[in-house]
Amino acid sequence: MGKKQLNVFIHVDADPDRESISEGRFPGLSTSEASSQKWDGLLFAVSFLEKFTERMQDIGLSFKSTFFLRADEQIKGLYGTYSEAFRKFYDVIKQHFCVGWHPHLFRWSNRDRCWHQECNDNEWIRKVLVDCYDHLKSNGFCVQFSKMGWCFHNNTTIKTLSDVGLMGDFSALPGARYPGRLEGKSFQDRYDWGNTDPKPYHPREDNYQKPGILKILEVPLTTYGVNGPLVFLYTAKLALESYIRFRLSYPLSFHLMFPVALPVLLSKKNQRKIDELMWESKESDYITLYLHPDELLDTIGRSLFENFVLRMASTADEKGIRISFLGAPELYSLACSMQMSWR
Numbered sequence: 038m039g040k041k042q043l044n045v046f047i048h049v050d051a052d053p054d055r056e057s058i059s060e061g062r063f064p065g066l067s068t069s070e071a072s073s074q075k076w077d078g079l080l081f082a083v084s085f086l087e088k089f090t091e092r093m094q095d096i097g098l099s100f101k102s103t104f105f106l107r108a109d110e111q112i113k114g115l116y117g118t119y120s121e122a123f124r125k126f127y128d129v130i131k132q133h134f135c136v137g138w139h140p141h142l143f144r145w146s147n148r149d150r151c152w153h154q155e156c157n158d159n160e161w162i163r164k165v166l167v168d169c170y171d172h173l174k175s176n177g178f179c180v181q182f183s184k185m186g187w188c189f190h191n192n193t194t195i196k197t198l199s200d201v202g203l204m205g206d207f208s209a210l211p212g213a214r215y216p217g218r219l220e221g222k223s224f225q226d227r228y229d230w231g232n233t234d235p236k237p238y239h240p241r242e243d244n245y246q247k248p249g250i251l252k253i254l255e256v257p258l259t260t261y262g263v264n265g266p267l268v269f270l271y272t273a274k275l276a277l278e279s280y281i282r283f284r285l286s287y288p289l290s291f292h293l294m295f296p297v298a299l300p301v302l303l304s305k306k307n308q309r310k311i312d313e314l315m316w317e318s319k320e321s322d323y324i325t326l327y328l329h330p331d332e333l334l335d336t337i338g339r340s341l342f343e344n345f346v347l348r349m350a351s352t353a354d355e356k357g358i359r360i361s362f363l364g365a366p367e368l369y370s371l372a373c374s375m376q377m378s379w380r
């Protein structure tokens with residue numbers, strides 16, 4: 038038997054710098070003008086991770102990452118074309134890392150004078166995704182993999198991405214759901230993966246959370262669980278808010294699942310949970326971590342990231358486990374083989 042292997046998929050949601058990141062709140066992306074959008078974080082993240090890759094090489098590890106770049110109605114609204122972020126950043130990222138597509142379903146509201154997350158108008162959603170994909174393709178950017186903005190999917194989005202020919206999507210957060218929140222007047226951040234299992238699957242046309250026969254492969258991201266009475270109070274707060282604001286029911290629970298994103302590593306308790314997940318994983322399993330470029334502008338963000346990877350490397354060494362960093366194409370291939378073996 039060969040050495041046990043831990044597969045690691047670290048990817049970047051390549052959004053512009055978000056407002057209020059420094060205040061530690063949930064940052065929004067509801068900018069209304071191109072001039073107020075900055076991409077300093079993205080350029081910084083590329084050069085930071087490039088240097089990090091060299092450092093990893095020095096200790097014998099081949100670091101890989103994937104940047105999911107924005108192309109959507111907001112990008113078109115702000116810059117005049119769907120492909121503008123790809124035109125600006127594709128080449129510089131592609132020199133070192135994989136590039137995928139990160140569409141946010143932002144729609145401009147004339148009434149509220151802001152961008153908000155469109156979750157319901159499926160005709161609009163389908164048209165935007167198809168037009169956007171076609172525009173990317175006709176400009177030479179043939180994307181094969183996606184990570185949705187806010188990790189949001191519904192039956193229409195997943196079928197549309199499958200129909201246009203995407204091979205894999207990395208948005209599912211098994212067990213996690215969030216009813217959305219208001220950032221000023223901008224509604225954002227709704228997703229529902231409450232009924233999804235943590236293993237790759239071809240989604241069902243009438244239920245994106247469950248296995249079916251769509252061509253696209255959904256590759257779930259890693260989530261970890263939190264339990265207890267505080268969780269119950271939190272869900273009660275969410276349930277009340279979402280009912281009052283959105284007339285939406287949200288279940289009360291003592292148990293919640295969260296994605297492994299960089300800011301959650303601030304908590305030592307979360308770190309321990311994620312460490313457990315990592316070292317319990319079986320061969321051919323994988324663990325995912327995602328970050329936003331602007332988080333690396335912050336020294337705390339950078340040290341969280343470095344410590345996470347370096348701690349993982351040294352623990353792997355102690356345990357005699359080989360670490361393999363995967364880009365989107367490699368994780369897709371691994372997920373295909375995992376998926377086949379469950380049939």
Ligand SMILES: [Zn+2]
Pocket residue numbers: 050051052139141185186187
């Ligand atoms: Zn995003």
